[in-house]
Amino acid sequence: MRVFRLDGKTALVTGAGSGIGREIALLYARQGAAVAVADIAEDGAAAVAEEIAAGGGTGFPVRLDVADLESARSAVAETVRRHGRLDILVNNAGIGHVGSLTETAPEDFDRLVAVNVNGVYYCSLAGVDQMLIQEPTGGVVVNIASIAGMVAVNRRFAYCATKGAVISMTQSLAMDYVDQNIRCNCICPGTIHSPFVEAYLHRFHANELEETRAALHARQPLGRMGRPDEIAPLALYLASDEAAYVTGAQMVIDGGLTAR
Ligand SMILES: NC(=O)c1ccc[n+]([C@@H]2O[C@H](COP(=O)([O-])OP(=O)(O)OC[C@H]3O[C@@H](n4cnc5c(N)ncnc54)[C@H](O)[C@@H]3O)[C@@H](O)[C@H]2O)c1
Numbered sequence: 104m105r106v107f108r109l110d111g112k113t114a115l116v117t118g119a120g121s122g123i124g125r126e127i128a129l130l131y132a133r134q135g136a137a138v139a140v141a142d143i144a145e146d147g148a149a150a151v152a153e154e155i156a157a158g159g160g161t162g163f164p165v166r167l168d169v170a171d172l173e174s175a176r177s178a179v180a181e182t183v184r185r186h187g188r189l190d191i192l193v194n195n196a197g198i199g200h201v202g203s204l205t206e207t208a209p210e211d212f213d214r215l216v217a218v219n220v221n222g223v224y225y226c227s228l229a230g231v232d233q234m235l236i237q238e239p240t241g242g243v244v245v246n247i248a249s250i251a252g253m254v255a256v257n258r259r260f261a262y263c264a265t266k267g268a269v270i271s272m273t274q275s276l277a278m279d280y281v282d283q284n285i286r287c288n289c290i291c292p293g294t295i296h297s298p299f300v301e302a303y304l305h306r307f308h309a310n311e312l313e314e315t316r317a318a319l320h321a322r323q324p325l326g327r328m329g330r331p332d333e334i335a336p337l338a339l340y341l342a343s344d345e346a347a348y349v350t351g352a353q354m355v356i357d358g359g360l361t362a363r
Pocket of ligand 1: 117118119120121122123124141142143144147167168169170195196197198199218222247248249250291292293294295296297298299300331
């Protein structure tokens with residue numbers, strides 16, 4: 104049974120040089136899509152594009168700063184120049200911050216909004232503009248939000264705010280373009296053991312690295328953190344034609360955390 108194939112489709116994945124975005128880019132390419140591996144970190148993007156090519160897939164690196172609308176527009180333009188259209192946009196790039204309200208400086212809040220909120224807005228704007236003019240019109244947007252947009256996570260004031268905004272943008276986009284053949288959904292991961300989490304551990308728990316990592320695993324109901332390759336299959340499903348009836352949804356993969 105050939106399901107969840109993306110043959111003939113073109114995808115742009117933001118933040119694809121690392122972690123969850125990398126796994127999504129690799130899986131999309133394995134399923135037949137041509138993938139724009141977009142990241143602000145050019146080395147990471149180039150390495151993932153090489154991995155795709157080594158596996159016999161089609162992928163190319165694109166330098167992208169999601170916090171800059173012109174950069175978003177030129178990443179979409181480069182994708183269309185190479186492959187004629189944009190079928191799938193994955194808004195995955197994101198950054199974190201640790202702090203309660205009173206521990207969050209205005210510049211930290213602004214930085215998170217610039218990447219996590221404006222980034223999704225700018226890339227969606229550039230991507231949806233393209234989806235509306237191509238023939239046939241339409242496409243799919245997959246946003247990587249977080250359970251931090253649904254429930255409070257301790258001392259993640261700015262992060263929770265930005266991920267709540269991603270969930271809201273998902274619903275607005277889905278409803279505003281429901282008649283234009285554009286679907287939009289988001290994934291809300293729990294704690295996923297990616298370089299994002301390792302960077303947090305090294306920054307804030309350098310002296311108790313092993314214990315804190317073990318505690319993070321233990322804190323999840325399933326007894327361990329998730330892996331980036333456990334998020335990518337849902338991003339594949341949402342991008343595929345099999346998900347034709349799915350739009351405006353927020354889908355949780357969190358090892359049971361929000362069920363507690
Ligand atoms: N890891 C988790 O526990 C977790 C949980 C829930 C949600 N998420 C979300 O998943 C997404 C991916 O996280 P990850 O864990 O794979 O992180 P990661 O740090 O491994 O990867 C993030 C990638 O985004 C890129 N990036 C950062 N700023 C950018 C910008 N301005 N423009 C373009 N690219 C930029 C980075 O260079 C990096 O390659 C993020 O949106 C994150 O908030 C992660």
